[in-house]
Amino acid sequence: MRILLFDIDGTLIRSGGAGRLALLDTMQSVFSISEPGCDINFSGQTDGYLLQQVLSQNDVMPSLENMQRLVEGYLQRLPTWLRRCEGEVLPGVVTLLDRLQAEPQIEMGCMTGNLATSARLKLQHFGLWDGYFDEAHLFSGDECQGRDQMALAAAMQLAERFVGLDLDLWVIGDTPKDIQCARAMGAKVLACCTGEYSRQQLQPHQPDHLFGDLSDVDAIAAILSTSGFPA
Structure with a gap:
């Protein structure tokens, strides 16, 4: 069984800064910071x-209560900022997901630093939730401070879910941290330069494959396809 774990921001979509703006809006409205x-x-x-850092940078104690207030305010405001910002689905994404979804020996999911709810809200806004992803295949940054910790937790959950199957794990992402966390969980990496990092910045981290974006669907699908991989 091949498991493909997609990052969201910078890999599948660009939100146009909606997340950052929703956080700033929450700090102003909930914590009265002008x-x-x-x-x-x-x-x-x-x-x-990120949530802890935002509180600390604004001299707000990152207590459990304040974290809960920030999360609730952020999730409440995120849909509004997603509508206001000029985000987009990145090139090739829909065609690639359609192609990969048709393969019976592939399971697609998301492994993202987003909170589970914010990940779902973003994917729903851009039409990439229904038909492609679901809660059972979403590994998120709710409880984890670092990507490696999140990746190891995801690997453990997948091993428990697919007991007895030979799992071939892949991470598709756009940052050095995506590559790093993939290695932490023993996964291969297909990286793309659609986020903040250029080819020159990603190449030294030695992803297994590196593309400018995901628009070369035939080439990328050939790499991620299960052709020749045992069932």
Whole structure:
């Protein structure tokens, strides 16, 4: 069984900054901070880490209560900012997902630093949830501070779910952290340069395959296909 785990932001979609704006909106509205700071590189991070950093940067104690207030406010405001921002589904994504979904020995899922709910909201907004992904195949950054921890937890869950099957794990992502966490879980990596990192920045991290984007569907599907892989 081949398991394909897609990152979301920068790999499947660009949200146009909706997540960052929803966080800033929440800091203003919920925590009454007139000009909240958010000097953080979001790329490849988990939301669990980012939320703590946003609170700390704005001198708000990252207590459990404040984290809950921030999460609730963020998830409430995210759909509004997704509608306001000019996001997009990235090139080749829909055609590639359709092609891979037709293969019986492939299971597709998402492994993302997003909270599970924010991941679903983003994918629903861009029409990539129904028919492609579901809660059972979503591995998210709700409880994890780092991508490696999240990847190891995902690998354990998959091993328990597919007991007795030979699993061939792949991660499809756009950041060095996607490559790093794939190695932590023993997965192969197909990286794409559709996020904040260029080919020159991703190549030194030695992904198994590296593409400019996912638009070369025939070539990418040939790599990710289960042809020749034992059932």
